[in-house]
Amino acid sequence: MYKISEFAEITGLSKETLRYYAEVKILEPAYIAPHNNYRYYDDGSYFLAILLGKLRRFGFTIQEMISVMEDESFSHLEDLLLQKKEKIQLQMEDLRQQTEEIDEFLKSGKEDVNDD
Amino acid sequence: MYKISEFAEITGLSKETLRYYAEVKILEPAYIAPHNNYRYYDDGSYFLAILLGKLRRFGFTIQEMISVMEDESFSHLEDLLLQKKEKIQLQMEDLRQQTEEIDEFLKSGKEDVNDD
DNA sequence: TTAAAACGTGGGGTGCACAACATAGTCAAG
DNA sequence: CTTGACTATGTTGTGCACCCCACGTTTTAA
Helix, strand or coil, X not given: CEEHHHHHHHHXXXXXXXXXXXXXXXXXXXXXXXXXXXXXECHHHHHHHHHHHHHHHCCCCHHHHHHHHHCCCCCCHHHHHHHHHHHHHHHHHHHHHHHHHHHHHHHHHHHCCCCC | CEEHHHHHHHHCCCXXXXXXXXXXXXXXXXXXXXXXXXXXXXXXXXXXXXXXXXXHHCCCCHHHHHHHHHCCCXXXXXXXXXXXXXXXXXXXXXXXXXXXXXXXXXXXXXXXXXXX
């Protein structure tokens, strides 16, 4: 049983994130001490936390995480991952365009005050 | 003088964003009708709105937009733009890594339930 | 005149981070 | 064994940069 700080360290999630995930019920502590409300996590929580950490990194919303956690077979997960991958590729393309736009903007700014 | 909907259309900013920008004083309407509080924008606001739209797209925070708008010479703008460009490139690299991680995750998920 | 469309304000939602304040736990000194 | 100090944890509230919904009022078109 880990207290929140230790669990935060080993999972890479911040304490605030852990409290938040408990609040929204995607990762509830294995045990909560009644008299001081301390949250205790166990090895079962650990693997879920690692999974959630990855999903978070992949841009999953809380709602999507919920739908993943509710579906114990994780059958939905692969679809969502593929969706995220596509989304990420769109984002990359968008970022690429942004750098271009910044360059244009800088260039036009050097000559005069107009752009577009 | 444009009312908010028309101004939103021609600038590409949403009505909510316009109201928000007015609230935080980075783009205040040229005129506000006293008896109904309707916001009216003019061509002067137009150019500022276009500028802000670009900055927004480039990931400027409101604070940064404020500092840009306060500095009428726009001398600070170029530095910030270059910073943003670097940041965007870091983001692109991060997204690229994310797609790799998703691929690994999918691959490991097909074989067994482990990962890492 | 009347109903639809547009505008305003206010409040909730997002996914945490961060700070404030109150309790609790821990460890050493008295 | 108690006291003090330091650390950890809890809860609550605020901030970010908007989006969205609800409700009330005003404007506009028919």
